[in-house]
Amino acid sequence: QRKLPLFKDKDEWLNYVITNTARTADVPIDSLSSQTETEAGNYMVVSRTVSVTTNYAKLGKWLADIENFKIFLRVSELTIRRDESNPNGVKVNFTLTTIFSKFAGAAGA
Numbered sequence: 001q002r003k004l005p006l007f008k009d010k011d012e013w014l015n016y017v018i019t020n021t022a023r024t025a026d027v028p029i030d031s032l033s034s035q036t037e038t039e040a041g042n043y044m045v046v047s048r049t050v051s052v053t054t055n056y057a058k059l060g061k062w063l064a065d066i067e068n069f070k071i072f073l074r075v076s077e078l079t080i081r082r083d084e085s086n087p088n089g090v091k092v093n094f095t096l097t098t099i100f101s102k103f104a105g106a107a108g109a
Contacts, residue, residue, distance in 0.1 A: 003070070003071055003072045004099055005072075005098060005100055007100045007103075010037070013098070014048050014098060015048065017066075017069070017073065018032065021062060021065050021066055021069075022050075022052070025062035025065060026058055027059065028054070029050060029051070030052055030053055031051040032049075032050055032051075033048050033049040033050075034048070035048050036048070042103060043100065043102065044099070044100045044102065045097060045099055046098055047076065047095050047096065047097040047098075048095070048096055049094070049095045050093070050095075050096060051093045052092050053090070054089065055089055055090065056088075059092055063075060063094075072098055073098050074096070074098070075094050076095045077093075078093070078094040078095075080092045
């Protein structure tokens with residue numbers, strides 16, 4: 001529970017994490033889907049799909065930062081293809097997922 005974000009932040013938390021970690025990794029976001037939410041008992045599974053065009057080094061750093069985030073956050077789907085217009089570039093779509101506890105005692109950030 002201590003590794004889950006606060007339920008009260010569920011509407012903005014995932015967007016905030018995506019935009020800030022992308023900025024830190026110097027990866028511009030091409031598009032960001034609307035948030036999907038699925039209830040599972042006392043939990044809510046929340047996901048967003050991100051599309052970016054970058055290079056392998058920046059993508060690798062960004063994904064490592066996401067996967068090692070202090071709050072539970074996982075890449076649940078990922079597709080990558082070469083960017084035909086840039087020999088060093090890749091086009092990436094991935095879905096980022098987290099879980100929010102409906103319990104009032106969830107720790108969060």
